[in-house]
Amino acid sequence: WGTTSDDGYKWGIPIKQVDKSADQTGIFVNLGETMPDFDIGISNTVRFGGFEAYVLFDGQVGGNIYNNTNQWGLRELKLGMVDQAGKSDGDKKPGLYYANLYNVNATNSHFVEDGTYFKLRELSLKYSLNKNQLQNMLGGALSKISVGVIGRNLMTWTNYTGYDPEVGSTGFDLGSAAIARYDGFGYPNFRTITGVFEIEF
Numbered sequence: 001w002g003t004t005s006d007d008g009y010k011w012g013i014p015i016k017q018v019d020k021s022a023d024q025t026g027i028f029v030n031l032g033e034t035m036p037d038f039d040i041g042i043s044n045t046v047r048f049g050g051f052e053a054y055v056l057f058d059g060q061v062g063g064n065i066y067n068n069t070n071q072w073g074l075r076e077l078k079l080g081m082v083d084q085a086g087k088s089d090g091d092k093k094p095g096l097y098y099a100n101l102y103n104v105n106a107t108n109s110h111f112v113e114d115g116t117y118f119k120l121r122e123l124s125l126k127y128s129l130n131k132n133q134l135q136n137m138l139g140g141a142l143s144k145i146s147v148g149v150i151g152r153n154l155m156t157w158t159n160y161t162g163y164d165p166e167v168g169s170t171g172f173d174l175g176s177a178a179i180a181r182y183d184g185f186g187y188p189n190f191r192t193i194t195g196v197f198e199i200e201f
Helices: 068-075 095-105
Strands: 038-048 051-061 064-067 112-114 117-130 144-158 192-200
Touching (some): 064 068, 068 095
Antiparallel strands (some): 051 117, 064 112, 117 144, 144 192
């Protein structure tokens, strides 16, 4: 056990080193790199008879995200890591341990995470009837009918602890995963499932 009541000793809390002999106002510390090492994408289309299936996977390797959502979660003691149920007495920590890690929302390398992810971006299934199969409908006026379903953002594989590694902010709540990988309570990409019905004359 340690104590979190004394500013001089916060057990387990990351230590910030300050050189008090120099003016620190103009000194910046690089906490990570927002740009990925590389992006990846894999797609394929399979057709058999009237059936057609399309799949798209994409993702990135590398790049860092600042998880401010988790940082604020510690302020309110709402994150799962705060729950001490099931831990041995020696491993349990008081709530102030996590509240101090919040550190008045000051930038902290503890909340910098790897932004690597791999997603099932799109999956579509479609079945079509051609003109020969439709010759008895509407006097042969139809050349094709297709029905199908399209799903987007169906699965995500990542070690990032936030909702979605595709986050970002350029200020004024404008999202940009390219400019600033900053997770500040932004909505994750929506999972959508859309029905498709097409008629060609």
